[in-house]
Amino acid sequence: MSQxxxxxPGPWRLRMxxxxxxxxxxxxxxxxxxxxxxxxxxxxxxxxxxxxxEWLANARLIAAAPDxxxxxxxIKVFAEMxxxxxxxxxxxxxxxxxxxxxxxxxxxxxxxxxxxxx
Numbered sequence: 001m002s003q004x005x006x007x008x009p010g011p012w013r014l015r016m017x018x019x020x021x022x023x024x025x026x027x028x029x030x031x032x033x034x035x036x037x038x039x040x041x042x043x044x045x046x047x048x049x050x051x052x053x054e055w056l057a058n059a060r061l062i063a064a065a066p067d068x069x070x071x072x073x074x075i076k077v078f079a080e081m082x083x084x085x086x087x088x089x090x091x092x093x094x095x096x097x098x099x100x101x102x103x104x105x106x107x108x109x110x111x112x113x114x115x116x117x118x
Contacts, residue, residue: 007114008035010066012042014059031059069114072107079104 015032033043045059083104089097112118 007066007069008038008040008042010070011036012063012066014063031056033059033062065114069111072111072114075107076111079107 012033013036015034031043031045032041033045034041043059043062045055045062083101086097086100086104090101109118
């Protein structure tokens, strides 16, 4: 039986620090994502010239992951109270209800992916 481990609690943070000396790119910094209250490093992202702005955006996204998962779970709690009504409206042909159910599906899919269930 497979069991999904819980992630390290947040907050996670993004810290900039000098990269290890390298013959290829000695002047470029690293971004390190770690858990503020735990001795864990999740990612070390090195800037590359081919995608200069992207590496920092990726690091910020990784650092925000626990906060985003918590927010999605809060949305899930609120939305679960309304799903039954939306399903009834969607069956009656309500286009707004169908759009909301599609958004609901995105929320559930993102949570499942974060929890290793997809």
